[in-house]
Amino acid sequence: KAGVTQTPRYLIKTRGQQVTLSCSPISGHRSVSWYQQTPGQGLQFLFEYFSETQRNKGNFPGRFSGRQFSNSRSEMNVSTLELGDSALYLCASSLGDGTNQPQHFGDGTRLSIL
């Protein structure tokens, strides 16, 4: 069974640009969550999507948004990039059926802002 796939693995952008990251969950998983990992703030929850609806949201500004498609694939968008957005963005998928099955993580997209 293929794992969680995130593309691209590495991305370099400049301040003010916008970026879209992609996540393909494990087959059969309907919940996709996004996390930001930085040396200063650690791992922080961005949002969770389930059946194309945002089910949970962390404390990030509105520049961070996401969506989920009918095949459960998810995208995350960050607009008006700031230097502080440089981070490893991790996607995780799970069944999302309320049984708290563990989340499975992808290898992440490392975003660098110049």
Next chain:
Amino acid sequence: AQSVTQLGSHVSVSEGALVLLRCNYSSSVPPYLFWYVQYPNQGLQLLLKYTTGATLVKGINGFEAEFKKSETSFHLTKPSAHMSDAAEYFCAVSERDTDKLIFGTGTRLQVFP
């Protein structure tokens, strides 16, 4: 709000020695508890989880953790460290009706020969 505290951002052990990584959570209701490991340039890999039932949980690679409600702890142990165990370890909690994970700040484990 739930929180997770991992005592010790760095832990160093000799190969063959006991590994003990500490995790305490704050929650009025026992949450679900997880340990993840992260190797360089990779995502997080689940080591073990506690949801309900037996409080001693065995995971992959010889790791285990014990849920102690009275101490609000979920420490990770391994009897004998291997060089390949060198990585960063994260303790995480989630409430019982959500997939949202709250992570600790992580503990970097170094294993010396």
